[in-house]
Amino acid sequence: MPHAGSSRPSHILLRDNAGRWATAAPERTVLGVVHNVTSATRLLELLAPFEGDSRVHVVFTCTGSSAFENGTREFMAARQLPWISWEEAKRKKFDLAVSSSRGGELHKLNAPLVGAPHGAGYNKHLRREPGAGSREPGAGSREPGAGSREPGAGSREPGAGSRRPSAWMRNGSLMTGS
């Protein structure tokens, strides 16, 4: 698959000639989306259903959108998460993406997206101040007015501008939309 830039895929299974380098030959590729250590710990729990299934492999990326990014690289390195850059993640097509936070440009991913909160559901308002944290104003996917996430608000699709189907877990229920 052609892609912009000079770098070839950094993960052997994302290369066109993966069969030459890979030991296993998984049938599906899942992208685990990390925001910070908090969401990463939750993400690894969300990926537990794939344990034992060598048909599926997971690669990880980090959105670079969190104000709390310190320690994330170390966390990913300590757990030996196979990691690709966010730029590369946006270029590639995945069979599924899983995210435990809504920050960052999730709508730019080319994959069906499944998301879940990283705590006990959505209980807090998030005040988005211009220039606050590391998220540039306007860089996110959020529509105007999406600044406060109220529990019970109907469909809150981070990828509302995207055509790909996505689903979010809320209070144990699946919220699916496209």
Next chain:
Amino acid sequence: MDDLRAGLPFRAEYRAALGLTPGRKLLVLTSTWGPHSLLGANMDLVRRALAELPHDEYRVLAAVHPNVWYGHGGWQVRAWLAPYLRAGLLLPAPETDTWKAALVAADAFIGDHGSLTLYAAALGVPGLLGAFGDDVVAAGSPMARLGAALPRVAPDVPLGRQLRRAAAAQAGDERLAAIGGLVTSRPARAAELLRRLYYERLELDEPAWPAVPRPVALPLPLPAERYGPVPPPMFVDARTEPDGTLVLHRHVAGLQGAVTGHLADPHLVVAEGDPDGRWAGAADVVLGRAPGPRETYRSAAERVFASHGGCWLVAFADRAGGGAGCVAVTRDGGVLGGRWEEGGAAALGFEVAASVLYAVAGAGVGAELTVSVRIGGGVGALRVG
């Protein structure tokens, strides 16, 4: 939540993995991040928990949000909490899931508007709120309801009393149970539903094995803290129960503040050589250094009395028999010996023996006697003569 609940039948295993001895209670302090969090708004509660709860009855564990840890740096968080770590605070690194085992093992919690507070309540653990971000919590959310249902920590009542009241009031509380039920609308089915969703999207058949909740993994032992050689000065409250058992409560003296209701009539136990000059004059009991080669217990005690104006009893570890025993010299010249009877009671140790001797010496000892002692979950019998 499913994995936490699946762990509940194995509470004893989590308690053991966290190093809790039988009879020891676990208080979990849960803090989210930000200025309204427990650490952000009320860090003094960590001190209060370690000061006001009996040292031998409770272990206190702080489950801190990773955004606190990585926002300020783990070193900084540990540095801020260093006096409490020295007093026994457990502080697992938040990238581990030790907090899950702690919630399952907990006897009580003090929390804020973070998710761990909601999980703790959903597990049926009684608790209090030490802080709460009323302004950041969405009205009508499960967290808002929990904020309305849980009592807030009172600034002027000993925490032990508040926790006992909460445990009594919250047992069988249907309102709290209903709030806990809001954490998931599909109890025990998250693994199954999540896997089905994933595999539908992947257009793959699900694996043949069932997707079921997995009880939280047992935590690895927490990294050992390093302590200095000086035991912390302790206020020790000793009272005799109707059956004659002497019950001791110890409280770390250096952490005490304005609330004093938990200290009925304590004596102060200080180690000889403690560099903090506040204690030398106030100590009732001094844990003496072993007498030198040319000293007797009496002459070594005279040296201690001279430099500790309020001291009434100097206790020395009894060098014979493994060091669990105690020899004490009182200011009026009396000499007492105490030796723990066989059967695991040696674990109560020399420092506790010193306080027992102070209590019985104050009551006036004639002949030999054996004192039944209880401290935290530990029991022993000290033969005094």
